[in-house]
Amino acid sequence: MPKATESQKLKDKLFSKRPHAGQVLTDAQWDEAASYCEGYKTFLQAGKTEREVVEYALKMAAEQGFTEYQADKKYKPGSKIYVNNRGKALIFAVIGKEKPDAGLRLAAAHIDSPRLDLKQNPLYEENELALLKTHYYGGIKKYQWATIPLALHGVIIRADGGKIDVRIGEEADEPQFCVTDLLPHLAAEQSKRTLSQGIKGEELNVLVGSRPFREDGGSELVKLRILQLLSEKYGIVEEDFLGAELELVPAFPVRDIGFDRSLIGGYGQDDRVCAYPALTALFSLTTTQKTCVVILADKEEIGSDGNTGLQAAYFTHFVQALCEAAEVPARDCIVRTECLSADVNAAFDPTWPGVMEKNNSAYLNKGVVVTKYTGSRGKSGTSDASAEFTAKVLEIFRAAGLLRQTGELGKVDEGGGGTVAKYLANLGMDVIDVGVPVLSMHSPFEVSAKADIWMAHKAFGAFFLA
Ligand code: MN
Numbered sequence: 001m002p003k004a005t006e007s008q009k010l011k012d013k014l015f016s017k018r019p020h021a022g023q024v025l026t027d028a029q030w031d032e033a034a035s036y037c038e039g040y041k042t043f044l045q046a047g048k049t050e051r052e053v054v055e056y057a058l059k060m061a062a063e064q065g066f067t068e069y070q071a072d073k074k075y076k077p078g079s080k081i082y083v084n085n086r087g088k089a090l091i092f093a094v095i096g097k098e099k100p101d102a103g104l105r106l107a108a109a110h111i112d113s114p115r116l117d118l119k120q121n122p123l124y125e126e127n128e129l130a131l132l133k134t135h136y137y138g139g140i141k142k143y144q145w146a147t148i149p150l151a152l153h154g155v156i157i158r159a160d161g162g163k164i165d166v167r168i169g170e171e172a173d174e175p176q177f178c179v180t181d182l183l184p185h186l187a188a189e190q191s192k193r194t195l196s197q198g199i200k201g202e203e204l205n206v207l208v209g210s211r212p213f214r215e216d217g218g219s220e221l222v223k224l225r226i227l228q229l230l231s232e233k234y235g236i237v238e239e240d241f242l243g244a245e246l247e248l249v250p251a252f253p254v255r256d257i258g259f260d261r262s263l264i265g266g267y268g269q270d271d272r273v274c275a276y277p278a279l280t281a282l283f284s285l286t287t288t289q290k291t292c293v294v295i296l297a298d299k300e301e302i303g304s305d306g307n308t309g310l311q312a313a314y315f316t317h318f319v320q321a322l323c324e325a326a327e328v329p330a331r332d333c334i335v336r337t338e339c340l341s342a343d344v345n346a347a348f349d350p351t352w353p354g355v356m357e358k359n360n361s362a363y364l365n366k367g368v369v370v371t372k373y374t375g376s377r378g379k380s381g382t383s384d385a386s387a388e389f390t391a392k393v394l395e396i397f398r399a400a401g402l403l404r405q406t407g408e409l410g411k412v413d414e415g416g417g418g419t420v421a422k423y424l425a426n427l428g429m430d431v432i433d434v435g436v437p438v439l440s441m442h443s444p445f446e447v448s449a450k451a452d453i454w455m456a457h458k459a460f461g462a463f464f465l466a
């Protein structure tokens with residue numbers, strides 16, 4: 001090794017470092033990351049809607065001895081409990097040795113993802129084809145959702161109250177669905193549209209059939225046959241669509257990406273790529289000082305409104321119940337709570353460098369991203385974590401020997417975004433965003449790096465125990 005120059009020695013001492021997993025992880029650690037991510041891939045494949053994630057997470061939790069929280073029950077340190085909010089959002093907690101007025105250690109992720117929701121009167125026939133009208137959910141680039149295989153997930157509540165779970169298009173022997181697009185030969189006019197108008201909202205119509213009910217001179221015979229099939233399979237009539245929650249999601253299976261298999265491609269990684277590590281970190285805890293909590297929230301992609309979004313009171317109600325049982329004030333618990341808003345950030349994409357500021361963007365394989373502020377146009381709409389809390393969280397990760405980096409969502413004034421961080425911060429607790437960098441965010445096929453996901457698992461674990 002050549003002797004280090006004076007300037008090199010001083011640089012080593014003074015410059016901040018943002019190492020790449022390639023410089024730090026041993027082969028055994030790369031393998032460990034990959035093996036950890038097999039569980040994540042199964043989770044991602046199983047949970048393509050918030051309801052499915054809830055179901056799968058409850059199965060995982062049951063194996064870990066979690067039981068449903070009962071407000072009138074006293075819980076000892078080490079108790080593992082959960083609250084199920086309408087099958088669409090969850091709170092998990094491991095009760096700590098200290099009373100809740102010492103504050104909680106909280107990680108909050110969301111389990112809803114952008115998709116195409118069916119309208120309430122979805123089914124129609126046009127030129128002997130049956131189609132479904134959709135209303136997209138969350139921020140999507142609409143053109144990305146045409147000409148890809150789609151699966152139908154969700155629930156139908158029949159008039160008699162019976163609930164039907166729907167999941168069609170994931171298994172090899174099941175049919176799939178799709179949104180059609182114009183052939184390039186005839187797209188001269190369409191091609192003049194701006195990209196955001198390339199496929200318009202009312203053009204996201206999903207093809208679901210073409211064979212008519214036997215020809216007897218009637219009208220809407222293709223639609224009739226579809227309803228006949230649905231009636232046979234589910235016992236429903238058209239009216240039952242009115243109260244259904246049916247969603248088209250990409251039908252691509254979750255796959256390793258790259259010759260080296262270092263990446264994962266799949267739908268809905270925002271934000272299940274943070275939900276899973278937060279859960280596995282919580283599940284690895286036995287006894288802790290502080291009560292440790294994971295929230296899996298719904299509705300983040302449409303602004304966290306509604307009774308399963310994090311602007312709703314269900315988390316506060318849970319804290320109040322915990323504190324009443326312990327006979328301590330809930331406000332003390334809230335203001336002393338420290339929270340990681342577990343959400344993704346945009347990874348630097350070498351094909352699209354122009355929107356990123358390279359010194360302050362997150363990179364794949366550089367570990368968990370600590371995002372002090374989100375928002376847009378001069379930090380509007382962000383909770384902007386304090387210096388004290390930011391430094392504390394960074395130091396927890398450094399002391400645990402983790403790969404961590406900071407991130408900002410693109411260049412100043414390029415765009416922006418937000419997370420659940422501000423809603424929790426508005427309650428009075430300290431909050432900062434921590435998560436996994438993702439490529440092609442909000443697309444039907446998002447990409448993340450295994451090393452980062454594994455780091456996120458360790459980061460949430462270190463935070464819970466710090
Ligand atoms: Mn997100």
Ligand code: MN
Nearest residue numbers: 270271301442
């Ligand atoms: Mn998102």
